[in-house]
Amino acid sequence: NAGVTQTPKFRILKIGQSMTLQCTQDMNHNYMYWYRQDPGMGLKLIYYSVGAGITDKGEVPNGYNVSRSTTEDFPLRLELAAPSQTSVYFCASSYDWQFDEQYFGPGTRLTVT
Amino acid sequence: EDKVVQSPLSLVVHEGDTVTLNCSYEVTNFRSLLWYKQEKKAPTFLFMLTSSGIEKKSGRLSSILDKKELFSILNITATQTGDSAVYLCAVLSGNTGKLIFGQGTTLQVKP
Numbered sequence: 001n002a003g004v005t006q007t008p009k010f011r012i013l014k015i016g017q018s019m020t021l022q023c024t025q026d027m028n029h030n031y032m033y034w035y036r037q038d039p040g041m042g043l044k045l046i047y048y049s050v051g052a053g054i055t056d057k058g059e060v061p062n063g064y065n066v067s068r069s070t071t072e073d074f075p076l077r078l079e080l081a082a083p084s085q086t087s088v089y090f091c092a093s094s095y096d097w098q099f100d101e102q103y104f105g106p107g108t109r110l111t112v113t
Numbered sequence: 114e115d116k117v118v119q120s121p122l123s124l125v126v127h128e129g130d131t132v133t134l135n136c137s138y139e140v141t142n143f144r145s146l147l148w149y150k151q152e153k154k155a156p157t158f159l160f161m162l163t164s165s166g167i168e169k170k171s172g173r174l175s176s177i178l179d180k181k182e183l184f185s186i187l188n189i190t191a192t193q194t195g196d197s198a199v200y201l202c203a204v205l206s207g208n209t210g211k212l213i214f215g216q217g218t219t220l221q222v223k224p
Contacts, residue, residue, distance in 0.1 A: 031210050042214030050209055097210030104155035
């Protein structure tokens with residue numbers, strides 16, 4: 001199993017550009033999550049999904065969109081990049097929301113200038 | 114508003130020392146508390162605690178939860194330089210797996 005994979009590893013965007021962060025898991029997990037981690041801080045939940053076709057907002061959803069057309073993939077879209085979106089983005093997945101830990105991908109470091 | 118607070122924010126010790134990391138929380142609809150270790154990359158899972166007073170142990174690491182006083186501690190005995198990392202505490206809240214993270218404790222273990 002590759003676990004949770006994310007692409008790209010690094011990206012620099014100009015203000016106003018858009019991009020999609022890819023996340024794929026091969027563990028057949030229903031639950032998937034996107035977090036952002038700002039320097040010296042913990043992780044904050046952006047969006048989550050409880051299964052294909054079902055998504056919902058987390059703590060900090062503004063400026064982002066997600067979709068979940070398959071169990072495996074959970075892409076995160078930034079439409080109009082802003083400097084405040086400079087952060088490290090982690091995707092995670094879990095089999096059971098209550099009794100299973102979340103498995104994290106390696107992260108995408110995004111800089112918006 | 115749900116809140117998870119860790120202390121201290123940073124800590125420097127020498128190899129062989131014992132450290133205690135603290136995590137307090139105010140969360141509605143508490144399900145469980147998790148500890149993760151982060152070494153400049155993705156967080157890796159350490160413990161999940163759901164019941165008060167039952168210590169979880171893995172090698173030199175142990176953790177316990179107090180649901181009455183709303184806190185948890187993570188102990189690391191006989192620290193090694195490989196223990197240097199950010200330790201994250203997170204509380205699982207609600208019915209959909211939402212994790213609320215603390216700001217983390219940065220531990221540096223000097224040789």
